[in-house]
Amino acid sequence: MKVLIFSLTNLSTQQLVEYSLYQKLKDIGFNVEIGVFSFDKRLKTTTTDSIVYPRSFTTFKKDCIRFSANKFNLFNNKRLSNYLKDVSHVMTRQIGKNSDLLLLQAIAQQSHNIKHIVYVMNTVGAEIGLSGKNPDYYLCPGIFWEQLLKEKKSFLTGLKKYDFPFLTKSRNDFNGKIVRSGLLSWLEVENSKQNVSKETFHSAYNINNKFIIYCLESTTKYIDEKCNPKGSMLPWTIEMIKQLKDLLGSGYDILIKGHPFQYQKPYPWYKRKQLPLEIFEEYGKILRPDDGYHAFRFADFAVVGNSSVAYEAALCGCTCVAIAANEKDFYQQDSIFQGPYYTPEIFGFLFDNFSSFENNLQHVLSYSNDKEKNVYLEQYGNYFDTNVIKQLISK
16 A cells, blocks of 8 residues: 555645655655646646755656546546555645545545545644535644634734634534644755855845845735725735835845745636736835745745745744734724734734834844744754654555
C-alpha cells in the first residue's frame, strides 16, 4: 500500500511546499506519490513567480500523477477510484469546496479504510479543513489553542476579543485525532533561510535601506463583481499607505503584498474579477507571490488586516501591525476587520487610529528583539516534524 499526497489547490504562494514534503517522506523510505489536478498551472509553468529565488517545476511535473478535472467533469472518477485501491493514506491540505470534496467522496467509496491526514498551511485553515468532513488526523502547530484560551495569552496589544476559528466552529464536531507536528509552511521558511540572504533580497527589489510590508485584503473587501468600489476600504487603504510612506520617510521602502487570488486564478474557470495590483505601484513596490516568506524574514514589520497572512508573518518572526480607522473596526461584524482571524497565535500590535501607531512606532520597531515574543515563537510552530507523519503512517 502507498501514501498519496494530493496537492489540491493551485495558489500562487507556497507552490512547492507539498512537493518538499513528498521528497522528505520519500527520502526516509516511504512508498509515497504526489497527485494534482490536470488543470494545475504548475504543470504549464517553468518556475515559481519570484525575482529573488525562482524554483524550477521540472522535477515536480515529472513526479506528479495527474487526475483529470475540468469545469464540467471535475474528476475522472474511474481512474481515481482504481488508483485509490492501492492507497492506505491520503494527505492533503485543508479541504475546501467543489473538486476538493470530490476527492473525499472517492476516498469514502473505497472498500478498504483509507486514513485521511490533513496538514495545515496556516492555522486559519483549521476552520475550513474541519468544517466539512473530518479527517482521521489533523496536524496542528506546537501551541494548542485550548491552552491559549485558558491562559488568555495574547501578543496582540489591546486585543479584547478572543476568537478561535478552529475551536469555536469545530471542536464539538471533530472526532479525529489532533497531532502536534508544527506547520508544513515551515518547510518554505527553511528553504528561504538556506537559499536567500538579506543582501540578495534587497538587491532583487532594489532596496537601499529598510522596508515594511503592506498586506492587502481579499478582493471582496475592495470591489464588487463588476469592479465597482465597495464602501471606503480601497481609498482608506491607499490613504493608509500614503501616511506610512510620509511617516517612515525616504529611509524605508514599502512592499505591497497581494492576496493570492490577485496574482492568479485558483482554477481556470474562476470568474470573479480581482483588484488590479497596478493601482498601488505609485505607492510601493509590488511583491511577487513566491517572495512572501523571504520578505517577512527581513521586513521591520508588516501591516496586516484581518487576514491569514498574519500567520505567515508570525512564522517568519515578523511583527504584525493592524491599524484601524477606529476601535469599533475590531469588534463589529460589518467592519473592516470582520472575521475570525485575530487569535492569540499572532503577535504584534493593534491600533485604533494612525496617531496611536505613530506615537508607538519606536516600540513596534524594537519588538523583534522582545524576549517573551521569541520564546513564544519557539513553541508556535517554527518547525515541521516529519517523524510525526512517519508514526501515523506506520500504524
